[in-house]
Amino acid sequence: MTFKILQTVLLGSALTLGAAQAETLTIAATQVPHAEILEVVKPVLAKEGVTLDIKVFSDYVQPNLQVADKQMDANFFQHKPYLDTFNKDRKTDLVPVALVHVEPFGAYSKKIKSLDDLKPGASVAIPNDPSNSGRALLLLQNQGLIKLKDPSNIVATPVDVVENPKKLKFRELEAAMLPRSLDDVDLALINTNYALEAGLVPTRDALFIEGADSPYANIVVTRSDKQNDPAVKKLVQALHSEGVRSFILEKYKGAVVPAF
Numbered sequence: 001m002t003f004k005i006l007q008t009v010l011l012g013s014a015l016t017l018g019a020a021q022a023e024t025l026t027i028a029a030t031q032v033p034h035a036e037i038l039e040v041v042k043p044v045l046a047k048e049g050v051t052l053d054i055k056v057f058s059d060y061v062q063p064n065l066q067v068a069d070k071q072m073d074a075n076f077f078q079h080k081p082y083l084d085t086f087n088k089d090r091k092t093d094l095v096p097v098a099l100v101h102v103e104p105f106g107a108y109s110k111k112i113k114s115l116d117d118l119k120p121g122a123s124v125a126i127p128n129d130p131s132n133s134g135r136a137l138l139l140l141q142n143q144g145l146i147k148l149k150d151p152s153n154i155v156a157t158p159v160d161v162v163e164n165p166k167k168l169k170f171r172e173l174e175a176a177m178l179p180r181s182l183d184d185v186d187l188a189l190i191n192t193n194y195a196l197e198a199g200l201v202p203t204r205d206a207l208f209i210e211g212a213d214s215p216y217a218n219i220v221v222t223r224s225d226k227q228n229d230p231a232v233k234k235l236v237q238a239l240h241s242e243g244v245r246s247f248i249l250e251k252y253k254g255a256v257v258p259a260f
Contacts, residue, residue, distance in 0.1 A: 024051040025231045027220075028063035028075040031056050032196040033248070033256050034218070037100070038076060040247050041238035048238075050231045058176055060129065064221070068092040073226055074235070076100065077193070079216040081131035081154045095227050096219040098236040099259040101248055103192030104214055105135055106206030107143075110182045115143060115207060120166050122186035128172035130155035135216060136189035137161065140168075143208055192255055202255040217259035 025045070029035040035056050042052045055072065057063050063075040064086050078086075080096055087094055112118055126136040134156040140146050147163035148156050158170040173181055178190040179198035192202055202209055210216075220239065222232055238244070245258045 022049050022051060023231045024053055025074065025235060026053045026055065026072045027235070028055050028057050028066050028072045028077070030058065030060075030063075030077040030193050032193050033101070033103070033252060034076045034193065036251070037239070037244060037248065040244055041235065041241075044238045044241070044243070045231075045234055048234045050234050052235070060175055064090070064092065064094060067094060067221065067223060070223070073229075074220055074222040074232060076218070076220050078221065079131070079218055081135070081216065082129065083219065083221060085129070085131045085155060093224050094221050095224050096221055097227050097232060098220040098239060099217040100220060100239050100244075102210075102214050102217050102257045102259050103255070104202060104210040104257065105132075105139055105189065105191060105216065106195060106202045106209035107139065107187055107189045108179075108182060108195065108200060108206055109187045111186050112207070115145070118145075118166065118168075118186060121169060122166065123169045123171055123184070125171045125173050125178055125181040125185045125188040126158075127175040127178065127189070127191065129175065130157060132175055132191060133157050133172065139189060139208070139210060196252075196255060203253065 027038060029038055035054055038052065038054050045052045060078065060082065063077050066072040067075050083094060083096060086092065127133050131154060134154045137146065137148060137156045141148055141151060145166060145168065146161050149160045149162045153160060171185060175191050176194055178188050179194055179200065181188050195202055220236060226232055240260045248256050248258050
């Protein structure tokens, strides 16, 4: 066998070995900012032998179901209060493996410029899932608009409102639908990922917004059987890099804040 042929055989063997060692990690995410952040780490993981396959979803249910049903390896779109509620309601066993960022939750309106303009009987749209409903109501309470029976209840719903001096009328909608409700309601409390997708700039357009100390950090989630998987650990390491921190700070300018 000539040296050139031997070289070709060895190269082919190396490529085959590399392909065998490569691993694909499938992850479900909402588009903004989650999928955008994952695109930043995709080439980093490729160098580590992990192909990151990002699937974009527009809702908060399928990403968890897909992971629970082993159709996907992980997801990145939610905070822990939402995950805890989902696990309890759906009898799933999904686990968080990394805090990545906080998306300060905000209130938006096309009809008023300040809370002073909010009239009695105004319509207020909030998310209809318990964890985000509670988050919205707590934010309204912090603005002095309502009072909750238990201010520490992170899954409060409108039935837990005990004082409502302006007699606000709550409309509970799917989180993804909230930006579209702005033409129909006086005030809408919107998750930042959906606000960004709708072209809203939270630090500019929100009438009021959570602080950066919000406890609702967004997390990477997987199944208990995958939490120690080397590819998942490489994903976490890549997400917790200075490159990702810089990307978040420069790209979102305060609308998204690193949580690591």
